[in-house]
Amino acid sequence: xxxVVTIIDYGRxxxxxxxxxxxxxxxxxxFAAGPDSIRKAAALVLPGVGSFADGMxxxxxxxxxxxxxxxxxxxxxxxxxxxxxQMLFDTGYEDGETPGLGLIPxxxxxxxxxxxxxxxxxxxxxxxxxxxxAGPNGFANSVLADVQPGEEVYFVHGFAAVPACETDRxxxxxxxxxxxxAAVCRGNVTGVQFHPEKSAETGLGILRAFVRQAEAPVxx
Amino acid sequence: xxxxxxxxxxxxxDENLVKGIQYEGLRKLxxxxxxxxxxxxxxxxxxxxxxxxxxxYERNNLGxxxxxxxxxxxxxxxxxxxxxxxxxxxxxxxxxxxxxxINTAALRRxxxxxxxxxxxGSQCMVLSVQAKRRNPADPAAGWEAYYDNGREHSGRxxxxxxxxxxxxxxxxILLTSVDKEGFRKGMDQELIAAVxxxxxxxxxxxxxxxxxxxxxxxxxxGAQAVAVGSxxxxxxxxxxxxxNQLAQKGVEVRVCGQS
Numbered sequence: 501x502x503x504v505v506t507i508i509d510y511g512r513x514x515x516x517x518x519x520x521x522x523x524x525x526x527x528x529x530x531f532a533a534g535p536d537s538i539r540k541a542a543a544l545v546l547p548g549v550g551s552f553a554d555g556m557x558x559x560x561x562x563x564x565x566x567x568x569x570x571x572x573x574x575x576x577x578x579x580x581x582x583x584x585x586q587m588l589f590d591t592g593y594e595d596g597e598t599p600g601l602g603l604i605p606x607x608x609x610x611x612x613x614x615x616x617x618x619x620x621x622x623x624x625x626x627x628x629x630x631x632x633x634a635g636p637n638g639f640a641n642s643v644l645a646d647v648q649p650g651e652e653v654y655f656v657h658g659f660a661a662v663p664a665c666e667t668d669r670x671x672x673x674x675x676x677x678x679x680x681x682a683a684v685c686r687g688n689v690t691g692v693q694f695h696p697e698k699s700a701e702t703g704l705g706i707l708r709a710f711v712r713q714a715e716a717p718v719x720x
Numbered sequence: 721x722x723x724x725x726x727x728x729x730x731x732x733x734d735e736n737l738v739k740g741i742q743y744e745g746l747r748k749l750x751x752x753x754x755x756x757x758x759x760x761x762x763x764x765x766x767x768x769x770x771x772x773x774x775x776x777y778e779r780n781n782l783g784x785x786x787x788x789x790x791x792x793x794x795x796x797x798x799x800x801x802x803x804x805x806x807x808x809x810x811x812x813x814x815x816x817x818x819x820x821x822i823n824t825a826a827l828r829r830x831x832x833x834x835x836x837x838x839x840x841g842s843q844c845m846v847l848s849v850q851a852k853r854r855n856p857a858d859p860a861a862g863w864e865a866y867y868d869n870g871r872e873h874s875g876r877x878x879x880x881x882x883x884x885x886x887x888x889x890x891x892x893i894l895l896t897s898v899d900k901e902g903f904r905k906g907m908d909q910e911l912i913a914a915v916x917x918x919x920x921x922x923x924x925x926x927x928x929x930x931x932x933x934x935x936x937x938x939x940x941x942g943a944q945a946v947a948v949g950s951x952x953x954x955x956x957x958x959x960x961x962x963x964n965q966l967a968q969k970g971v972e973v974r975v976c977g978q979s
Contacts, residue, residue, distance in 0.1 A: 512840075514814075514816060514817070514818050515814075516787065516814065516815065516816045517790050517797075517816050520790040520791050520794075520816075521794055524791075524794075549818075549840060549841055549843070550839070550840055550841045551841060613920070622920055622921060622922050622944065623920070623921075624842060624891050624921070624922075626725075626843065626891070626892060626922050626944070627723060627724075627725050627765075627922070627944065628723045628725065628765060628974040629723070652723060652974045652975075654765075654795065654796055656796070656818070656843040657843070658841075658842065658843065658891075695796070695818075697794060698794060698795055698796045698818065699794070699795075700760070700763070700794055700795055700976065701794075701976075703794060704794060
């Protein structure tokens with residue numbers, strides 16, 4: 501049987517692309533628009549495009565915030581993508597200060613508008629950038645397990661996560677000469693700032709690793 | 721730093737990939753999906769679908785083509801042509817596009833840029849600008865923004881318009897030279913440099929590329945991405961060749977060793 505991955509639909513993001521990519525990685529991908537389908541999910545993807553404030557407002561309006569927290573606490577594999585990754589954190593500063601899901605300690609802050617040499621930097625950061633390991637353990641035992649350091653993935657973002665704990669930091673990318681958080685992992689909760697569903701074979705490899713987690717979740 | 725993006729541009733009319741010269745006279749080239757899959761497998765970084773006649777008939781036909789693409793193509797997709805409202809953009813995003821390219825409707829009602837940026841984020845709002853030289857004999861005369869596939873002029877100065885567009889929330893500029901479009905005889909490098917200097921967001925240079933050298937000059941002028949159509953569709957070159965040639969000139973491109 502194919503593992504079932506539930507994509508959280510809160511009215512934002514290119515959900516069809518996420519679904520097709522998960523399907524091509526061997527999963528049965530279904531959409532969940534209500535709290536009940538999230539409470540039953542064996543693996544969750546939180547996608548997202550748009551602003552932090554708008555995304556959290558929609559999660560709250562649809563009553564999805566608490567079910568997502570409960571499933572994460574139960575040990576269900578959860579993958580946040582782009583805005584979905586940012587909302588895993590405590591607080592976002594896009595369109596004011598907004599509390600996030602609080603699953604990973606830290607904040608989400610605007611990308612600097614200047615590079616390390618003080619030259620203007622184009623924001624949003626749009627394009628393909630390489631992934632570099634953020635900690636001493638590299639990408640082992642994570643969704644990036646099959647990624648070679650330096651492999652490129654597709655980013656589109658004007659804000660970036662700043663994890664409070666270095667140990668949650670899985671991968672960085674370089675933008676304007678600075679390290680920007682590209683992926684985080686805390687137990688069964690993983691977040692990627694880039695779009696794996698739009699990152700060609702490298703991205704599909706990352707989703708395949710997530711589908712493997714969904715096949716054999718470590719439930720608490 | 722991000723790699724320079726090489727974008728394949730697919731002009732679509734009804735169910736066909738077409739190619740136009742200076743937005744006039746269309747030639748049918750075949751099934752756009754087959755071209756899209758070929759470029760994806762060759763390692764193109766992004767796809768750009770433009771419904772070439774949509775704004776004339778005030779509707780966009782790309783939904784089915786985009787939905788088909790999502791099953792086989794796992795790279796970013798921008799779609800445009802005839803998009804007039806937040807609802808139109810929502811529909812192409814649901815069909816599998818990541819970004820919307822808007823020209824005509826934004827010139828008619830610039831507030832639409834703000835509405836789209838607010839609803840989906842600036843990264844989703846690509847301002848498509850068709851620039852034509854006011855006087856080809858006088859570079860100082862600048863460029864005017866056109867719409868309806870280069871047929872109608874807006875009276876707006878291109879450099880003023882892109883600045884206003886970015887101030888209103890455009891996250892990228894898709895910059896096409898009406899003068900060079902479709903001829904495969906080189907790009908308007910002065911235009912690319914002028915627009916790149918005028919705005920802080922990424923600029924996609926399009927229109928007229930004949931060789932890797934043209935693309936290299938566009939990147940040197942400040943473009944973060946280059947869009948090519950004709951030279952790919954007619955097999956003048958392919959994605960790996962263009963990327964190799966760009967890399968040899970010192971441009972950082974995504975190397976892809978996939979299928």
